[in-house]
Amino acid sequence: MTYLTSMKLNSSDDKIIEKFDVTKAEQIDSEKGIYGIKIVKPNSIKYFYFSESLQEKQLEAKARTVLKKLQEAKEIQEIIVKNKKLPKKFRINNELIEIDYSFKTKLEELSDDEAIELLKSSIINGREGFFCLKSDKNLTLEKALEIYREKDSTEKIFNSLKNEIQIKPLRVWSENSIHGAIILLSAGRH
Known part of the structure; x- marks a missing residue:
C-alpha cells in the first residue's frame, strides 16, 4: 500500500524554508514559478515545493486580512474615544453570559504604518508559497505533483x-x- 499526501507545514519545516534557494531547486513549472526539492528519509520522501503564484495569492489574502484588522481596530478606537457601547458584532450576544470587559487599542501609540507593520509581522509567517507532499514512493518532483493534482481532481x-x-x-x-x-x-x- 503506497501513499502520497499533503503535509501541513510546521516549525521544523521553517529550517528548510530558510535554506530554500530557487536557484538550486529543480524548476517544476516555469509558468507558475514552481520549484522543488526532494528530501529522502529511510521510510518516506518529502517533496518540498515553492510556488511564486501561490505566494502571491497568499500574500494578497494576508494583506486583505491586515487591512480588515486595522479597520476593525479603528472602529473600536473610535467607539472608545466617543465613549459609546460596542456594536453587536464586537460583543457576545447571549443572554446567559454576563461579561464585564474593557477595550484598549494600540492605535493611540502607533501610526497607521506602524500598525500595519505590527499586523504584518503577526500574520505573515514566511511559509507563504511553500507546500509539501509526503510519500513512501520515490517519484520525481514533477510526477509527485502531477499525481497529487490528479488525486485532488x-x-x-x-x-x-x-x-x-x-x-x-x-x-x-x-x-x-x-x-x-x-x-x-x-x-x-x-
Whole structure:
C-alpha cells in the first residue's frame, strides 16, 4: 500500500524554508514559478515545493486580512474615544453570559504604518508559497505533483457526485453507469 499526501507545514519545516534557494531547486513549472526539492528519509520522501503564484495569492489574502484588522481596530478606537457601547458584532450576544470587559487599542501609540507593520509581522509567517507532499514512493518532483493534482481532481469529482448531484452509493457500478454519472456531472458544471 503506497501513499502520497499533503503535509501541513510546521516549525521544523521553517529550517528548510530558510535554506530554500530557487536557484538550486529543480524548476517544476516555469509558468507558475514552481520549484522543488526532494528530501529522502529511510521510510518516506518529502517533496518540498515553492510556488511564486501561490505566494502571491497568499500574500494578497494576508494583506486583505491586515487591512480588515486595522479597520476593525479603528472602529473600536473610535467607539472608545466617543465613549459609546460596542456594536453587536464586537460583543457576545447571549443572554446567559454576563461579561464585564474593557477595550484598549494600540492605535493611540502607533501610526497607521506602524500598525500595519505590527499586523504584518503577526500574520505573515514566511511559509507563504511553500507546500509539501509526503510519500513512501520515490517519484520525481514533477510526477509527485502531477499525481497529487490528479488525486485532488478525483476527490472533487467524487464530492460533486455525492453532494451536488446526490448520487446514492450503489453496490455495483457498471461501466455505462459510471460514464453516465460523469456525463451528468459534466453537464451540471456548464
